[in-house]
Amino acid sequence: MLVITVMNNPGTGAFPLRIEGLGAAADGVAHHDGHVLFIPGTLPGEEVLARFSGTRPELIEITAPSSDRVAPPCTLFGECGGCAIQQMSLPxxxxxxxxxxxxxxxxxxxxxxxxxxxxxxxSYTRRRMDLAIQRVPGGVILGLHRRNGDPVDMTECHVLHPTLFALLKPLREVLSSLGALTGRGGLVLNLLDSGPDLTLSTPAELTTADRTKLAAFGRQHGLPRISWQNPKDRSIETVSQTRAVKEAFGGVEITPPPAAFxxxxxxxxxxxxxxxxxxxxxxxxxxxxxxxxxxxxxxxxxxxxxxxxxxxxxxxxxxxxxxxxxxxxxxxxxxxxxxxxxxxxxxxxxxxxxxxxxxxxxxxxxxxxxxxxxxxxxxxxxxxxxxxxxxxxxxxxxxxxxxxxxxxxxxxxxxxxxxxxxxxxxxxxxxxxxxxxxxxxxxxxxx
Ligand SMILES: C[S@@+](CC[C@H](N)C(=O)[O-])C[C@H]1O[C@@H](n2cnc3c(N)ncnc32)[C@H](O)[C@@H]1O
Structure with a gap:
């Protein structure tokens, strides 16, 4: 186990660092006392004050910010695990x-x-997203996982296509009403030429009432197809289809299977x-x-x-x-x-x-x-x-x-x-x- 003694400032335990680059997970990389440290939230070239929380270094203050630093556009940044680095300019x-x-x-x-x-x-052009669903008292959370944890409700997203984002609110309502959603589930959203294509997975089998609700949801929102993955054998079946499912590649129309890449x-x-x-x-x-x-x-x-x-x-x-x-x-x-x-x-x-x-x-x-x-x-x-x-x-x-x-x-x-x-x-x-x-x-x- 790595044991590091911090000598720099015995009062606060704070020590200065210069961020030298970014690691593969987009955390700032710095050297301290012969050790390589990863400091989330920092950018190359920045001067920062950090301290240890146990053996993990944490950022206290950025004393000299990078000229590439910008305000993260999304209020969920840091909580939602979908974006790793919004504090850096896109160029x-x-x-x-x-x-x-x-x-x-x-x-x-x-x-x-x-x-x-x-x-x-x-931004706002992502047409494919694999969301997590979590049953909670009074409803469901629908969104992406935290970096290492539970899903975060996606109340804002700067990458997702607006057509898909607009479905999230009504989806929470219908998903909350499903008997099959007893715990955690998943939802793949694909925006095809023919419209949004949804593939749902649930911890329990859909009831007849669940199927009726999903079919009504599909009709109400003009969704060409809603599919469901059976938790027993992972087979996928169509639970609602209102019209043909289409996508064109090089002018050739295909019918992608549910949750297609x-x-x-x-x-x-x-x-x-x-x-x-x-x-x-x-x-x-x-x-x-x-x-x-x-x-x-x-x-x-x-x-x-x-x-x-x-x-x-x-x-x-x-x-x-x-x-x-x-x-x-x-x-x-x-x-x-x-x-x-x-x-x-x-x-x-x-x-x-x-x-x-x-x-x-x-x-x-x-x-x-x-x-x-x-x-x-x-x-x-x-x-x-x-x-x-x-x-x-x-x-x-x-x-x-x-x-x-x-x-x-x-x-x-x-x-x-x-x-x-x-x-x-x-x-x-x-x-x-x-x-x-x-x-x-x-x-x-x-x-
Ligand atoms: C990155 S995707 C690319 C698909 C396609 N070129 C496209 O742009 O839509 C990788 C593809 O590799 C396929 N694949 C994964 N493992 C494979 C394997 N062992 N043998 C053949 N194909 C595989 C996946 O099913 C997926 O369709």
């Missing part, structure tokens, strides 16, 4: 996220990185899709791009405008949705668990390019076979710099360079960051990209 936050990704790439062995493209989503905001999805499509090498219509971790086809259908796409996805409902929309297009969809059954180098023999958008932990067992495959061009969509560092190292060792990278900050005020990276080991393409960079020509003019 400074984008810089910090960019640095985190650059550091991961450098640690993976990439040098002389090009300057990234960057995109930051506006969606990029967090629509405009960030557009930025990611654009960066992926621009990052593909020049393709003939017959060239094959293999897509790994394809979801319901967010990238698949826009990419199919450039060439043929063979898409793999491990979630059965998402793969089924993608396959259902693939008919008559240059798309083949497959359901496959890529961690248990990764595509092997020989499976990728006639592949022109690979696009992958793995989950938070990274591409796992798929990374080495991909790195060894000899595929010249890879577009990697990362949502976690630590996983990117690990997977990127394998690509670096296999001879890939980073042609370009695009930071997409779609989780405002959080520590999350998406990056689209274009890797290549095609000497001609690398040479072309370098010369274009030297002449400041945008890369999308390539295709």
């Amino acid at each position: 400074a936050l984008l810089d910090w996220k960019t640095t985190r990704v650059a550091e991961a790439l450098t640690a993976a062995g990439f040098e002389d990185l090009p300057v990234p493209q960057r995109y930051q989503t506006p 969606l990029q967090a905001t629509e405009d960030a999805e557009n930025a990611i899709v654009q960066a992926v499509v621009d990052g593909l090498p020049p393709l003939n219509k017959k060239d094959i791009t293999v897509e790994l971790f394809a979801g319901c086809g967010t990238l698949t259908f826009p990419m199919s405008e450039k060439g043929r796409v063979i898409a793999y996805e491990g979630d059965l409902a998402a793969a089924t949705c993608l396959k259902a929309a693939a008919g008559g297009r240059r798309v083949d969809g497959f359901h496959r668990d890529l961690m248990r059954q990764p595509l092997l180098p020989q499976d990728l023999k006639s592949t022109r390019a690979v696009v992958l958008d793995p989950p938070y932990a990274g591409a796992g067992a798929q990374t080495m076979p991909l790195a060894k495959s000899g595929v010249k061009d890879i577009v990697y969509v990362s949502c976690n710099p630590a996983a990117l560092e690990k997977d990127g190292r394998a690509l670096k060792e296999a001879g890939y360079s980073v042609l370009n990278w695009t930071i997409v900050d779609q989780f405002l005020w959080s520590t999350e960051v998406e990056t689209v990276l274009v890797f290549s080991r095609d000497p001609k393409r690398i040479k072309r990209e370098n010369s274009r960079r030297n002449h400041n020509v945008p890369s999308h003019l390539d295709s």
